[in-house]
Structure formats: structure tokens, C-alpha cells
Amino acid sequence: MAATTRLIVDIHTHGYLPRYASMLRSRAVVPKIVSTKVRDGAVEERLHILNDEPSGGRPVGRQYWDRDEKLKFMDKHGIDVSIVSTANPWLDFLSATQAEDLANELNDDLEQFCSTGPSLANHQNVKRLYGFGLLPLVPEITTQSLLQSVEQISKLPHLKGLIMGTKGVGNGLDDEALDPVWAAIEKAGLVIFLHPHYGVDSNAWGGKDNGHVLQLALGFPFETTTAVTRMILSGVFDRYPRLRLLLAHSGGTLPQLSSRLASCIDHDPAVASRLNHDARYYLGKLYFDAVAYGPEELGFVSDVIGRAERYEGNKNRESSSPKSNIIKQAAAQLRSSGSKRMFFGTDHPFFPPLSSTEEKWQSVVDNLEAIDAAEGWSEEDKAGVRGGNALALLNIL
Amino acid sequence: MAATTRLIVDIHTHGYLPRYASMLRSRAVVPKIVSTKVRDGAVEERLHILNDEPSGGRPVGRQYWDRDEKLKFMDKHGIDVSIVSTANPWLDFLSATQAEDLANELNDDLEQFCSTGPSLANHQNVKRLYGFGLLPLVPEITTQSLLQSVEQISKLPHLKGLIMGTKGVGNGLDDEALDPVWAAIEKAGLVIFLHPHYGVDSNAWGGKDNGHVLQLALGFPFETTTAVTRMILSGVFDRYPRLRLLLAHSGGTLPQLSSRLASCIDHDPAVASRLNHDARYYLGKLYFDAVAYGPEELGFVSDVIGRAERYEGNKNRESSSPKSNIIKQAAAQLRSSGSKRMFFGTDHPFFPPLSSTEEKWQSVVDNLEAIDAAEGWSEEDKAGVRGGNALALLNIL
Numbered sequence: 001m002a003a004t005t006r007l008i009v010d011i012h013t014h015g016y017l018p019r020y021a022s023m024l025r026s027r028a029v030v031p032k033i034v035s036t037k038v039r040d041g042a043v044e045e046r047l048h049i050l051n052d053e054p055s056g057g058r059p060v061g062r063q064y065w066d067r068d069e070k071l072k073f074m075d076k077h078g079i080d081v082s083i084v085s086t087a088n089p090w091l092d093f094l095s096a097t098q099a100e101d102l103a104n105e106l107n108d109d110l111e112q113f114c115s116t117g118p119s120l121a122n123h124q125n126v127k128r129l130y131g132f133g134l135l136p137l138v139p140e141i142t143t144q145s146l147l148q149s150v151e152q153i154s155k156l157p158h159l160k161g162l163i164m165g166t167k168g169v170g171n172g173l174d175d176e177a178l179d180p181v182w183a184a185i186e187k188a189g190l191v192i193f194l195h196p197h198y199g200v201d202s203n204a205w206g207g208k209d210n211g212h213v214l215q216l217a218l219g220f221p222f223e224t225t226t227a228v229t230r231m232i233l234s235g236v237f238d239r240y241p242r243l244r245l246l247l248a249h250s251g252g253t254l255p256q257l258s259s260r261l262a263s264c265i266d267h268d269p270a271v272a273s274r275l276n277h278d279a280r281y282y283l284g285k286l287y288f289d290a291v292a293y294g295p296e297e298l299g300f301v302s303d304v305i306g307r308a309e310r311y312e313g314n315k316n317r318e319s320s321s322p323k324s325n326i327i328k329q330a331a332a333q334l335r336s337s338g339s340k341r342m343f344f345g346t347d348h349p350f351f352p353p354l355s356s357t358e359e360k361w362q363s364v365v366d367n368l369e370a371i372d373a374a375e376g377w378s379e380e381d382k383a384g385v386r387g388g389n390a391l392a393l394l395n396i397l
Numbered sequence: 398m399a400a401t402t403r404l405i406v407d408i409h410t411h412g413y414l415p416r417y418a419s420m421l422r423s424r425a426v427v428p429k430i431v432s433t434k435v436r437d438g439a440v441e442e443r444l445h446i447l448n449d450e451p452s453g454g455r456p457v458g459r460q461y462w463d464r465d466e467k468l469k470f471m472d473k474h475g476i477d478v479s480i481v482s483t484a485n486p487w488l489d490f491l492s493a494t495q496a497e498d499l500a501n502e503l504n505d506d507l508e509q510f511c512s513t514g515p516s517l518a519n520h521q522n523v524k525r526l527y528g529f530g531l532l533p534l535v536p537e538i539t540t541q542s543l544l545q546s547v548e549q550i551s552k553l554p555h556l557k558g559l560i561m562g563t564k565g566v567g568n569g570l571d572d573e574a575l576d577p578v579w580a581a582i583e584k585a586g587l588v589i590f591l592h593p594h595y596g597v598d599s600n601a602w603g604g605k606d607n608g609h610v611l612q613l614a615l616g617f618p619f620e621t622t623t624a625v626t627r628m629i630l631s632g633v634f635d636r637y638p639r640l641r642l643l644l645a646h647s648g649g650t651l652p653q654l655s656s657r658l659a660s661c662i663d664h665d666p667a668v669a670s671r672l673n674h675d676a677r678y679y680l681g682k683l684y685f686d687a688v689a690y691g692p693e694e695l696g697f698v699s700d701v702i703g704r705a706e707r708y709e710g711n712k713n714r715e716s717s718s719p720k721s722n723i724i725k726q727a728a729a730q731l732r733s734s735g736s737k738r739m740f741f742g743t744d745h746p747f748f749p750p751l752s753s754t755e756e757k758w759q760s761v762v763d764n765l766e767a768i769d770a771a772e773g774w775s776e777e778d779k780a781g782v783r784g785g786n787a788l789a790l791l792n793i794l
């Protein structure tokens with residue numbers, strides 16, 4: 001089925017389904033949707049997703065909850081299939097009871113959103129929309145409730161995984177309380193899409209008004225990096241080696257820091273002795289979206305994925321190692337094999353064009369052009385990143 | 398003088414000169430050096446450089462303050478020339494008067510440390526030790542005092558620049574109060590070595606005991622990235638385009654985040670309108686040490702430096718741009734030109750070997766091997782990163 005390798009799949013695309021949007025409208029504190037009167041008496045809704053949202057929040061509208069808008073956006077950019085996930089901050093701010101009920105309802109909503117939507121013109125067995133569901137990951141939730149949500153998602157045929165933030169049940173993702181959840185997700189073969197929301201302590205951004213640039217450009221990737229590093233250090237990937245974790249924004253900054261991380265671990269025997277492998281090995285077990293906006297970034301991410309096998313095991317690096325020979329492995333081969341774990345994404349409906357006359361969204365064009373220009377990727381590699389890899393990972397087709 | 402291109406220069410190597418070590422011994426709070434009795438009644442000194450130092454602090458000894466130890470380390474690893482800088486946290490924790498006095502004394506001490514040391518065997522006009530001085534960058538300091546230190550350093554022939562942290566005079570490096578200081582440093586042609594110490598708020602690291610791994614592996618690079626990004630956003634590099642800023646640890650995570658940063662700026666017109674260039678352009682004006690522990694990391698950093706010219710100006714990216722053509726510029730050419738702004742470093746005396754029998758330090762071997770294995774760098778490029786680039790940047794020879 002060669003034509004399917006030409007399909008474009010958006011693995012990083014968000015929405016607030018109508019039930020979620022209604023809940024946001026009912027809230028008095030962030031996150032919330034507020035209505036404001038604009039000129040001529042018209043009413044505009046604005047989303048306050050982060051604290052101290054600049055400019056009175058960002059305009060929010062049908063592109064967040066309307067399936068037709070999602071499909072229109074997909075058509076405009078030539079996207080065949082989208083894997084839709086609830087946008088941050090998910091259910092993180094709710095009580096255990098609220099989160100439990102809403103997760104259950106929203107997972108059913110998302111299944112319906114996908115299953116009653118259109119199929120691909122040339123592949124009637126392939127829908128244009130699939131989804132990543134939600135777990136009620138909040139403090140006070142019971143493990144039983146989390147496992148029920150995993151089971152629910154695994155039984156909904158159009159949900160291929162689940163999206164989560166970095167808080168876990170309040171103590172982060174290196175919390176052993178989550179072990180039964182990882183075990184269940186691994187067993188069900190669901191993909192976890194790890195996505196940031198909180199950034200880092202905002203004191204880091206200083207006193208200047210830079211809008212949300214620092215929080216989004218730096219804080220988000222820092223948060224993702226910290227969360228997955230804590231998972232590595234706590235041995236999650238040693239205990240659950242078949243866990244399939246997809247990292248938002250090309251893994252934040254984990255690719256650039258993984259050798260430094262390995263060096264710092266080497267110099268702390270108490271930490272090093274806990275792990276089965278050099279830190280860099282785990283990057284070859286992870287999945288990375290291709291939302292990095294540049295071809296050099298994509299090539300580099302594929303390098304660090306591709307080189308991971310070099311770092312299998314956790315040998316005593318103080319003895320002479322064959323590393324310098326292994327390093328000379330063909331770079332092109334690393335890039336090509338690394339690209340198999342990378343996936344096109346848009347981050348829609350965020351990062352919209354500033355002018356309404358724009359035909360295509362610059363953020364989407366940037367990410368597609370970056371794939372096209374990535375050095376060392378064959379045409380087949382590029383087609384994989386655009387869509388083929390996602391279809392294989394999610395077992396679609 | 399072809400032989401000089403074979404010289405190995407360590408641009409990132411620290412010390413606490415005896416005067417500084419004495420001051421640390423006199424302190425009751427971090428940073429401090431404490432003496433503890435070990436077995437057989439011997440006394441061991443330990444450095445507490447960060448809060449909650451694990452294992453009662455790290456052993457500290459002559460390698461921190463003794464010139465012979467620095468030279469012995471250099472000889473062991475084939476390092477010809479070292480550019481020595483005071484280790485963090487510099488003078489950040491002192492009163493204005495203390496910082497002013499100590500900066501003055503330590504700059505003279507460092508000049509003497511270098512000038513009275515040995516010369517290269519084959520180049521009697523080249524010393525084996527040069528230095529980066531200190532400014533009394535603390536709250537309450539006067540601009541006049543900072544300018545006097547810049548002048549002092551610029552008159553000391555073996556000091557080639559200065560090292561600083563990210564606090565400025567208390568409000569970070571995007572503080573306009575520093576403009577006269579940038580102007581004076583730019584005019585004097587001194588290199589600024591920007592180095593982290595504070596990381597990010599430690600709540601990010603969670604409740605598990607991971608030693609200092611997260612703080613060092615992630616927090617340090619996050620801090621550097623945040624500081625230089627804030628400088629970019631506040632227009633420091635537009636106002637002082639000839640400022641020479643060397644970033645520790647290969648720029649932290651700025652290389653991997655610069656395209657995301659550019660995209661976030663694009664979507665915030667208030668910020669975008671303040672800057673003369675796309676964010677990625679500024680990376681071509683910066684300098685990066687090669688302390689990244691992996692060849693793929695080094696290749697990538699050279700990519701983002703080399704591509705910077707592509708992003709000159711700040712054109713309206715919503716109009717169709719010639720970007721996809723420009724992107725296809727020969728990747729090898731980008732890597733080669735980018736490598737000219739990169740410099741070998743060791744981070745000595747930090748990251749020492751765990752066993753005293755080790756001949757060479759693994760952290761140093763890793764960084765030298767990474768240069769050797771960097772894909773797309775010619776032998777000349779590698780020689781430049783090992784030493785030639787530093788000699789040129791610092792006007793040595």
C-alpha cells in the first residue's frame with residue numbers, strides 16, 4: 001500500500017471538546033474562558049490558560065472545539081489524519097471526583113468526535129481523526145480509578161493513547177505510586193503523549209514584559225525535559241521497557257542535554273548504580289514529535305535517537321572503552337534510523353497566524369519545511385516523519 | 398606559524414585562588430569551605446558550593462588553588478594553554494564593598510598567577526596560563542565601580558576577559574543598568590564568559606534523592622539559556638553588536654530552542670517589533686564552549702551558529718519568504734563555519750575521576766573525543782576548536 005506512505009499525520013494537535021469548553025466557561029479562576037464585549041456589541045471569548053495571561057487572554061473560538069474547523073485546518077495544510085488531544089492543563093486542576101467523571105465523559109466524547117467523522121477518501125478503513133484520551137491524574141485519585149481510565153481508553157477503538165502533563169498525582173512522574181499505571185499502559189500498548197504546561201518558576205523570567213515568550217519558548221521545553229529525566233533517573237524505563245512515551249516539542253531539551261546528563265550521572269555513583277543503562281540509551285526508547293521549527297533541530301534529534309544503542313548497558317566508563325570506535329559509526333545511518341521515532345505535528349490551534357489573510361499557518365509551514373530540508377534524511381525517512389511513522393506507531397491501517 | 402594550530406587551549410577551567418579560598422574558609426554559610434576530621438586524625442576540607450550539598454560537600458584541595466596542580470592537570474591531558482576563571486559563585490554573595498575590594502585584589506592575583514607562570518616551550522612569547530577576571534556584580538554596587546573593574550582588567554595583559562554569572566546587579570542581564578558596562582566591555586574588546594550557578598527553582602527537581610544530577614545536568618544549562626535569551630529579548634545584542642559573549646556548556650539549551658524561540662517571538666508582535674533580527678541570527682554573534690560531552694551535540698551547535706546569517710533581519714515572515722531555498726545551503730559548510738566560534742574546555746577541577754588510579758579524566762577524554770568524532774568538521778576545524786579559535790579570539794600569539 002505504497003500510497004499510504006504519502007499520508008500526512010498530525011500527531012500533536014489539540015482541542016477543547018464542547019464539554020471541556022463549557023467547564024472552562026463556568027470557572028472563575030485560571031484556566032477559564034471569559035466573554036468580553038468588543039466593538040459593535042459583539043461578544044468575544046478569551047482563554048486564560050496561564051496565570052497573568054497578557055492582553056486579557058487569547059482569543060478562543062470554534063477552532064478549539066468544532067470538528068469542522070479542525071478538518072478545514074487539516075485540508076488547508078494537506079493533513080490527512082490528526083491525532084487529537086485535549087490541550088493543557090487537562091484535568092490537573094480539578095478535584096478527584098470531578099476529574100474522574102470528566103475523564104470518563106471526555107474519553108467517550110473524543111471517541112465519538114473521531115468515529116463519527118469522515119474517513120480518508122482513498123482508505124475507507126482509515127478515519128481522518130483519532131485521539132489521545134485523558135486519565136484523571138490529580139492528587140487524591142485512587143489507583144483503581146486511573147486503571148479504569150486506562151481500560152476505558154484501551155477499549156475505545158479510535159483512541160490510540162493518552163496525553164498527560166508532568167504532575168502525576170501531585171509528585172511528578174518519578175512517583176512509584178504510578179507504577180501500576182505504567183504497567184497497565186504498557187500492557188495495553190497505548191502511547192503516552194507527554195506535554196508541558198507549568199514551565200518553571202516564573203521568577204526565572206525576570207521583570208521585563210516579554211509576553212509569554214520565555215514561558216512558551218523555554219519554560220515548556222524545560223518542564224518536559226525535567227519530567228522525562230526524572231523518569232529516567234527513577235528507573236521507569238528500566239522497569240517498563242516497552243512503555244511508549246511520545247515527547248512534545250521534540251523532547252524539549254533532552255536531546256541537547258543527554259550527554260551532559262550521562263556525564264553527571266557517571267560522577268554520582270549512587271545514581272549511576274540504580275540505572276541499567278547510560279542515560280543516552282533511553283532516548284532510543286522514546287518517541288519525539290517533530291515540532292521544533294528547524295531542519296537542523298530535527299536532524300540533531302534523529303542523531304541522538306539513532307546513536308542510543310551505542311550506550312546500551314552501564315559499563316564502568318573509567319576503564320578504557322571502545323567508545324571512540326563506536327562513535328565513528330556512519331552519521332547518515334544514525335540520522336536515518338533515528339527519524340523512525342519522529343512524527344510531524346502542528347500544535348494547532350495554538351500559534352495561529354497574526355493576519356487572517358494568511359493562507360497557511362507559518363508555524364505549520366515551518367515544521368513541514370523543516371522536515372523537507374532535514375539533512376541526511378532520505379525521501380523515505382521524510383515520508384515516515386510526515387505520516388508513515390505515526391500510522392505504524394499507532395497501528396492505524 | 399602552522400605548529401600553533403596544534404595547540405590545545407582550555408577555555409573553561411576554574412580555580413579558587415588562595416585569597417578566595419581563605420574567604421570561603423571564613424564563612425559560616427554557603428558558599429563555604431569546612432574542615433572535617435577523617436580517619437587517622439587527618440583533616441579534609443570540603444566545599445559547600447550549593448545549598449543542601451549532598452554527602453557533606455565535595456572534597457576540595459590543591460587542584461582548586463595551586464598553580465602546579467593546574468599545570469600538572471594540563472600536562473596529563475596535553476593542554477598547552479588554559480584560560481583560568483574563578484569558579485562560581487564568584488562574588489555574588491558579598492556586600493558591595495567586599496565585592497569591590499575582592500574583585501580588585503583577585504584580578505591582580507590572577508594576573509600574577511598567569512604572568513609569573515611558565516611559557517610554552519616552543520613559543521616563549523606565549524604563557525601557559527591566561528585568565529578571565531571578575532567584576533563586583535552585586536546589588537548596591539555603583540556603575541562607576543563596575544567600570545573601574547572593566548578598566549583594571551583591560552590593563553592587565555594576561556586577563557583576556559571576565560567571567561560572570563546571571564544575576565547582574567540583582568535584576569538579571571537584561572537590566573538596562575548594565576548598559577554602560579556592556580559598552581565599556583565592548584569597547585575594551587574583552588570576552589565575557591557567561592556561566593551558571595543558580596539553576597532553576599529546586600521544586601522542579603521533585604522529592605527523590607538524585608544528588609546534584611538534576612541541578613547540574615539540567616538546571617545549569619536552563620539558567621544559561623534563560624539569561625542569554627533575556628539578553629536577546631532586551632536588545633543587548635542590537636545595542637552592542639560587537640559584544641563578545643562566550644556561553645558555558647555549549648550555550649546550555651539555546652541551540653536546541655532557538656527556532657522555537659523565533660517562532661514564539663513571531664507570534665508576539667510587541668516583542669518581535671523590538672528586535673532587529675530573527676532570534677536565530679544572534680547565535681551567530683555568540684561564542685560557545687565545546688563542553689557538551691558528545692560529537693552529535695558539537696555538530697549541532699556548529700549548525701546553529703553556521704546557519705545564523707540565514708536569519709539576518711526581521712522580515713515579515715507572514716509574506717512568502719525565500720527561506721526554503723536558503724535552508725538548502727550546504728550543511729557541511731554551515732558546520733565548518735559554525736565551528737569557528739567553538740572552543741574546547743574541561744570544567745576542571747569539577748567532574749574529577751571517581752577513582753584516583755585513573756590516568757586521564759573521563760570528562761576531559763569525552764570532550765576531546767567528541768571534537769575528534771564531530772561529523773562534518775575538517776581536521777582544520779577540529780584543530781581550531783581544540784585551540785586555534787581560542788588563540789584568535791583572545792588575541793594570544
